Amino acid sequence: xxxxxxxxxxxxxxxxxxxxxxxxxxxxxxxxxxxxxxxxxxxxxxxxxxxxxxxxxxxxxxxxxxxxxxxxxxxxxxxxxxxxxxxxxxxxxxxxxxxxxxxxxxxxxxxxxxxxxxxxxxxxxxxxxxxxxxxxxxxxxxxxxxxxxxxxxxxxxxxxxxxxxxxxxxxxxxxxxxxxxxxxxxxxxxxxxxxxxxxxxxxxxxxxxxxxxxxxxxxxxxxxxxxxxxxxxxxxxxxxxxxxxxxxxxxxxxxxxxxxxxxxxxxxxxxxxxxxxxxxxxxxxxxxxxxxxxxxxxxxxxxxxx
Amino acid sequence: xxxxxxxxxxxxxxxxxxxxxxxxxxxxxxxxxxxxxxxxxxxxxxxxxxxxxxxxxxxxxxxxxxxxxxxxxxxxxxxxxxxxxxxxxxxxxxxxxxxxxxxxxxxxxxxxxxxxxxxxxxxxxxxxxxxxxxxxxxxxxxxxxxxxxxxxxxxxxxxxxxxxxxxxxxxxxxxxxxxxxxxxxxxxxxxxxxxxxxxxxxxxxxxxxxxxxxxxxxxxxxxxxxxxxxxxxxxxxxxxxxxxxxxxxxxxxxxxxxxxxxxxxxxxxxxxxxxxxxxxxxxxxxxxxxxxxxxxxxxxxxxxxx
Numbered sequence: 194x195x196x197x198x199x200x201x202x203x204x205x206x207x208x209x210x211x212x213x214x215x216x217x218x219x220x221x222x223x224x225x226x227x228x229x230x231x232x233x234x235x236x237x238x239x240x241x242x243x244x245x246x247x248x249x250x251x252x253x254x255x256x257x258x259x260x261x262x263x264x265x266x267x268x269x270x271x272x273x274x275x276x277x278x279x280x281x282x283x284x285x286x287x288x289x290x291x292x293x294x295x296x297x298x299x300x301x302x303x304x305x306x307x308x309x310x311x312x313x314x315x316x317x318x319x320x321x322x323x324x325x326x327x328x329x330x331x332x333x334x335x336x337x338x339x340x341x342x343x344x345x346x347x348x349x350x351x352x353x354x355x356x357x358x359x360x361x362x363x364x365x366x367x368x369x370x371x372x373x374x375x376x377x378x379x380x381x382x383x384x385x386x387x388x389x390x391x392x393x394x395x396x397x398x399x400x401x402x403x404x405x406x407x408x409x410x411x412x413x414x415x416x417x418x419x420x421x422x423x424x425x426x427x428x429x430x431x432x433x434x435x436x437x438x439x440x441x442x443x444x445x446x447x448x449x450x451x452x453x454x455x456x457x458x459x460x461x462x463x464x465x466x467x468x469x470x471x472x473x474x475x476x477x478x479x480x481x482x483x484x485x486x487x488x489x490x491x492x493x494x495x496x497x498x499x
Numbered sequence: 500x501x502x503x504x505x506x507x508x509x510x511x512x513x514x515x516x517x518x519x520x521x522x523x524x525x526x527x528x529x530x531x532x533x534x535x536x537x538x539x540x541x542x543x544x545x546x547x548x549x550x551x552x553x554x555x556x557x558x559x560x561x562x563x564x565x566x567x568x569x570x571x572x573x574x575x576x577x578x579x580x581x582x583x584x585x586x587x588x589x590x591x592x593x594x595x596x597x598x599x600x601x602x603x604x605x606x607x608x609x610x611x612x613x614x615x616x617x618x619x620x621x622x623x624x625x626x627x628x629x630x631x632x633x634x635x636x637x638x639x640x641x642x643x644x645x646x647x648x649x650x651x652x653x654x655x656x657x658x659x660x661x662x663x664x665x666x667x668x669x670x671x672x673x674x675x676x677x678x679x680x681x682x683x684x685x686x687x688x689x690x691x692x693x694x695x696x697x698x699x700x701x702x703x704x705x706x707x708x709x710x711x712x713x714x715x716x717x718x719x720x721x722x723x724x725x726x727x728x729x730x731x732x733x734x735x736x737x738x739x740x741x742x743x744x745x746x747x748x749x750x751x752x753x754x755x756x757x758x759x760x761x762x763x764x765x766x767x768x769x770x771x772x773x774x775x776x777x778x779x780x781x782x783x784x785x786x787x788x789x790x791x792x793x794x795x796x797x798x799x800x801x802x803x804x805x
Contacts, residue, residue, distance in 0.1 A: 280682070376586070379725045400706040403723060412797050414718040417709060419685045451800040491718050492798045494757040 195308045196440040198225050199238040200315025206275040217469040221315035224426035227473050228433025228460050230256040232441040236306045238262035240294045242271040261303045269294045282421045283398045302328040313436040314338040319351040335445050337361040342368050357389035365396045413454040416462040423468045427461045434460030459484040501614045502746040504531050505544040505631050506621025512581040523775040527621035530732035533779050534739025534766050536562040538747040542612045544568035546600045548577040567609045575600045588727045589704045608634040619742040620644040625657040641751050643667040648674050663695035671702045719760040722768040729774045733767045740766030765790040
């Protein structure tokens with residue numbers, strides 16, 4: 194059940210209509226690792242600069258996140274992203290991006306990671322994602338890939354190559370439309386699954402997520418929340434919950450993927466309650482179980498009454 | 500289990516990015532009656548002009564829709580609305596409105612309707628909705644009200660009075676925000692339920708619907724469709740399915756309201772497949788049962804796997 198996670202570890206500076214963060218720790222790989230480690234040990238592949246706090250690395254190690262695959266470039270700086278969310282909290286402007294160590298990132302898969310059964314490719318340069326897949330001597334049981342519109346704009350060929358190699362693709366609704374060229378999400382799903390992935394997850398933020406496979410579809414709602422404080426990392430946390438549950442249960446059936454999406458949605462609902470990783474690193478099993486029970490109440494109806 | 504429906508019967512002319520209709524029969528009351536009559540007999544209250552086709556009235560009568568409460572103004576014209584949908588099919592512009600018979604509509608509740616147990620107030624002038632409530636000598640077991648932003652803009656005081664008299668209010672997400680003055684739908688729900696209704700249904704179009712009651716919330720998805728052909732009447736059809744199921748089962752528990760929302764969502768998913776009432780008047784029990792089974796598949800997951 195060995196889970197390997199690839200993704201950025203970064204600094205973020207976030208502005209929302211409700212507040213502003215200092216430069217805080219973020220990055221897709223960071224969110225995925227914090228989240229997935231609630232369910233299963235994680236073997237992390239990433240890169241940071243000498244400015245990345247040792248205390249952050251130690252905290253992840255203490256959570257059973259193996260950092261052997263994390264390169265530390267002592268004389269370079271960590272990837273930095275700064276953004277501002279609009280009132281709807283679904284759209285945002287990037288204010289600043291400093292690639293820093295990510296600019297020449299060549300991921301190296303340690304020998305001790307070759308037992309990888311589950312591979313989670315967090316949003317990153319498609320060629321880096323591909324490099325990790327090709328370095329693995331045995332193909333994992335399940336490869337899940339997250340990506341974003343940015344790569345569709347500057348590296349579509351590389352992106353399509355990576356997409357053709359994975360089992361599950363995760364994108365949001367506008368990215369699914371962009372990738373397929375079709376406004377209808379149902380038709381978009383059909384087009385994208387022809388590109389390679391047997392499963393497609395379309396994330397719709399506060400409107401939930403859809404899982405497509407062959408002619409089947411499953412829908413998981415987002416938990417209606419009084420306040421969304423900071424959506425940064427919600428998609429990565431969703432991915433971490435999904436893949437953490439799959440790896441923990443060692444079950445890649447469609448039925449179990451449904452449950453995994455509910456777990457991902459529940460974890461994402463914690464993430465947005467505070468700035469950055471603050472909430473997701475503090476959550477415990479009791480809280481997770483209670484939140485999952487809320488999801489059951491949210492969607493469960495008595496079929497016999499129909 | 501007597502169900503009384505109040506709502507407009509009208510002519511519509513509809514443009515979508517995919518086509519254009521002639522002047523066709525529409526109106527909230529029409530959609531509700533066609534839909535609810537799949538589940539239970541309907542006693543209709545409305546008003547039409549001499550230009551409204553007798554064949555349409557006969558077709559409703561054949562469906563067990565009692566038209567004693569429908570006034571026919573032989574020398575006047577039926578309400579007419581014309582609109583154009585945008586590409587997203589969630590927003591539309593009104594091109595023309597001719598109030599005609601609706602301008603001076605004074606609803607009269609026939610004596611034979613006084614056994615009303617379930618009252619569905621379709622979107623209409625709030626004062627007309629109130630008039631029907633006050634004409635009923637015995638308060639119905641459940642009063643459900645649909646309304647829209649238009650009345651919030653021109654008749655907010657009347658609207659709030661009607662809202663204070665009903666059990667269940669249905670609005671869409673932007674209307675819930677407008678009515679409550681709160682962007683958060685969870686907080687908006689709390690505010691609106693303090694205005695009177697013990698239950699609030701927030702319709703989110705392709706993103707499904709939320710049912711709020713006290714501190715409980717239930718979510719019903721919309722069925723992901725390849726194409727939405729014409730969204731006109733989808734909200735009214737949803738209301739008809741919801742209230743039709745409640746009246747048929749004679750059960751106003753929260754649990755049964757959950758099922759009723761699934762029924763409403765299933766019926767609305769038919770409505771949008773063709774222009775106007777074409778699809779909803781043709782649907783049969785076998786199709787409805789199959790669609791309900793699709794909804795079960797769409798949201799049902801194995802709790803034991805969590």
